[in-house]
Amino acid sequence: MQKLQDYWTERSSQQKAILVAAFLATFMAIAGFAWVANRPSMSLLYGGLDSAQAGEVVAGIERAGVAYEVRGDSIWVDAASRDKLRIDLAAQGLPAAGGAGYELLDGMSGFGTTSQMFDAAYWRAKEGELARTILALPNVKTARVHLAIETGRGYRRDGQGSASVTIGTNGQGVSRDQAAALKYLISSGVPGMAPESVTVIDTKTGIVASGEDEPGADRAAEMKRNVERILEPHVGIGNAIVELNLDLVTESEQLTEQRFDPDSRAMISQVTEETTDQSNSTGSGAVTAASNLPDGDQAQGDRTEANRQETRQQANYEVTRVTREVSRQPGSTRRLTVAVLVNGVAEQNAQGETQMVPRQQAELDVLRELVASAVGYDETRGDLITVKSLPFAGLGEGGTAAAPGWMDRLELNGLARILLIGLFALAVVFLVLRPVLKGRARPALDTSRPALDAPVLSGTVLPAAEVLPEPMAAPAPPRAPEQLALPSGDPVARLRNMMKERHDESVKILTGWIDNKENAH
Numbered sequence: 001m002q003k004l005q006d007y008w009t010e011r012s013s014q015q016k017a018i019l020v021a022a023f024l025a026t027f028m029a030i031a032g033f034a035w036v037a038n039r040p041s042m043s044l045l046y047g048g049l050d051s052a053q054a055g056e057v058v059a060g061i062e063r064a065g066v067a068y069e070v071r072g073d074s075i076w077v078d079a080a081s082r083d084k085l086r087i088d089l090a091a092q093g094l095p096a097a098g099g100a101g102y103e104l105l106d107g108m109s110g111f112g113t114t115s116q117m118f119d120a121a122y123w124r125a126k127e128g129e130l131a132r133t134i135l136a137l138p139n140v141k142t143a144r145v146h147l148a149i150e151t152g153r154g155y156r157r158d159g160q161g162s163a164s165v166t167i168g169t170n171g172q173g174v175s176r177d178q179a180a181a182l183k184y185l186i187s188s189g190v191p192g193m194a195p196e197s198v199t200v201i202d203t204k205t206g207i208v209a210s211g212e213d214e215p216g217a218d219r220a221a222e223m224k225r226n227v228e229r230i231l232e233p234h235v236g237i238g239n240a241i242v243e244l245n246l247d248l249v250t251e252s253e254q255l256t257e258q259r260f261d262p263d264s265r266a267m268i269s270q271v272t273e274e275t276t277d278q279s280n281s282t283g284s285g286a287v288t289a290a291s292n293l294p295d296g297d298q299a300q301g302d303r304t305e306a307n308r309q310e311t312r313q314q315a316n317y318e319v320t321r322v323t324r325e326v327s328r329q330p331g332s333t334r335r336l337t338v339a340v341l342v343n344g345v346a347e348q349n350a351q352g353e354t355q356m357v358p359r360q361q362a363e364l365d366v367l368r369e370l371v372a373s374a375v376g377y378d379e380t381r382g383d384l385i386t387v388k389s390l391p392f393a394g395l396g397e398g399g400t401a402a403a404p405g406w407m408d409r410l411e412l413n414g415l416a417r418i419l420l421i422g423l424f425a426l427a428v429v430f431l432v433l434r435p436v437l438k439g440r441a442r443p444a445l446d447t448s449r450p451a452l453d454a455p456v457l458s459g460t461v462l463p464a465a466e467v468l469p470e471p472m473a474a475p476a477p478p479r480a481p482e483q484l485a486l487p488s489g490d491p492v493a494r495l496r497n498m499m500k501e502r503h504d505e506s507v508k509i510l511t512g513w514i515d516n517k518e519n520a521h
Contacts, residue, residue: 022427029424042069043079045086046095048141048170053095060089123147130189134165134182142168142203147190161190162197174200176217179208216331220246226374227340231367239343239392244375247335255326264320270313277308336383338375342367344391356391364389 011019045068046057057075061068066085069076077085089095105125108118127145134143149161163186167174179200187195200208224244231240342364344356368387377383499506 025427026424029420029427033420033424041079042076043082045075045077045082047074049073049075049095057089057095060092060094061085064088123149126189130165130186133185134167137178139169139172139174140167141170145186149190160197161193162199163187163190163193164199164201166201166203168203173205174202174208176208216246216248219248220244223375227338227371230370230374231340231342234367235342241341243339245337246333247337248330249328249332249334250330252330253326253328255324255328257322257324257326259322259324261320261322265317266320267315268318269316271315273312273314275308275310275312277306277310279306280304333376333378333381335381336375336377338371338383338385340367340371340385340387342387342389344389358391359389 008016045061046054049057054070054073054075058068058070061075061077064081064085066077066081068078105121108121127147130145131143134140134145144166145163146165147161147163165182165186167182180195182200183195183198186198187193202208223246224242227242227244228240231242342359344358346354347357348354364387368385371377371387372385375383375385377385
């Protein structure tokens with residue numbers, strides 16, 4: 001402690017200020033490092049919540065007594081307590097998923113509730129339950145379901161309702177398969193609703209996969225994968241780019257055709273009719289009373305007879321008739337175009353340099369046949385297949401790919417700790433060690449007076465008056481033991497005080513004097 005006091009006393013005011021500033025800076029650096037080291041590592045609890053949901057979640061976190069931070073629409077908590085806190089909040093029903101469900105019906109009483117009020121509450125509860133089910137999808141962040149059900153239609157049963165669902169995702173869009181599943185989910189939950197009456201809307205991309213485009217997009221993607229799978233074993237992965245355009249028939253058509261063959265007939269019925277007609281007539285004179293008598297000869301006159309016979313025959317034939325009905329549904333291929341770009345091959349030129357050159361035409365013809373077989377090429381339909389070979393541009397021509405370095409894999413707290421450690425090391429070097437080294441390197445030996453252990457004392461013993469010929473007006477400031485000279489004033493008294501204060505050094509000096517005296521004798 002005495003040495004530290006002597007060191008502090010020997011410093012000038014500027015050096016003392018530097019030491020105090022270095023001490024304070026070191027203390028602040030150590031305190032800051034301890035604060036960062038003891039600070040909990042924050043992790044994201046929930047993000048993208050609205051104000052009402054965020055307020056309920058924050059209230060639940062405060063009840064749990066966990067440290068948290070609110071950053072925009074995100075809530076961050078201690079990483080060590082995040083998982084347990086999520087379970088506790090889920091047990092409390094936080095954050096509230098979607099709107100209210102069937103619990104809306106629990107608060108309705110039979111008194112004062114009309115049928116219209118009950119129907120409105122029922123469909124509202126149905127929308128909330130469907131939204132909760134949709135929120136179970138991993139990539140769905142928000143969901144709203146709207147049901148358009150016609151009420152009060154009396155005895156009409158031909159009407160069907162419609163529905164729409166609006167989905168907000170966490171970055172991954174809604175696929176066509178998910179959209180189709182949502183259509184069947186909502187239509188199955190509402191009686192009498194068809195899947196075609198449900199519209200799925202993504203907040204970023206709009207309407208997802210209308211029913212007519214779904215089969216065509218799936219078929220085009222599958223055909224593209226088939227072509228790439230055939231080409232990659234030969235040209236290598238990433239050396240073939242395939243673009244396919246599939247034009248499908250989107251309208252339905254029904255044709256009915258009837259044909260009659262006059263050369264091909266069959267008799268189905270035959271009718272024969274015969275008619276016989278016979279008539280007799282007799283001419284007479286004047287009409288008298290004798291004419292009325294049966295055997296009266298007086299009534300005899302001219303007599304004629306007529307006979308007629310007719311035969312009619314009718315035959316019914318059925319002509320051969322061919323009826324043909326053709327129904328064309330949407331989805332048939334109208335036209336197909338395929339474009340394939342294949343990378344070139346590496347060859348050495350006359351200067352010995354390696355360069356990419358296009359592939360041979362014979363090889364491209366073989367690849368074209370493979371592509372035509374994979375996609376079902378039909379020339380009569382107007383299909384077109386184009387296979388070309390061109391060298392691909394390398395990464396060095398247009399830039400270099402940026403690979404993530406080790407700095408990207410460090411978290412923010414880790415970088416802050418490394419920075420503070422570096423600052424602390426620099427503060428120790430420049431503010432503490434540097435002044436000490438400069439103070440030690442500075443010569444403190446006063447050449448005007450010999451020191452106690454100076455070489456002059458190793459020879460003949462000198463009187464005290466000759467050792468200190470010039471009395472000093474004021475005592476010199478204390479120095480290090482090896483640099484302290486004899487004090488001025490009464491030599492005997494000061495020598496006695498010095499021997500009390502510097503016992504070890506005095507013993508060494510006296511021992512040296514005694515040895516020198518014995519050597520002199």
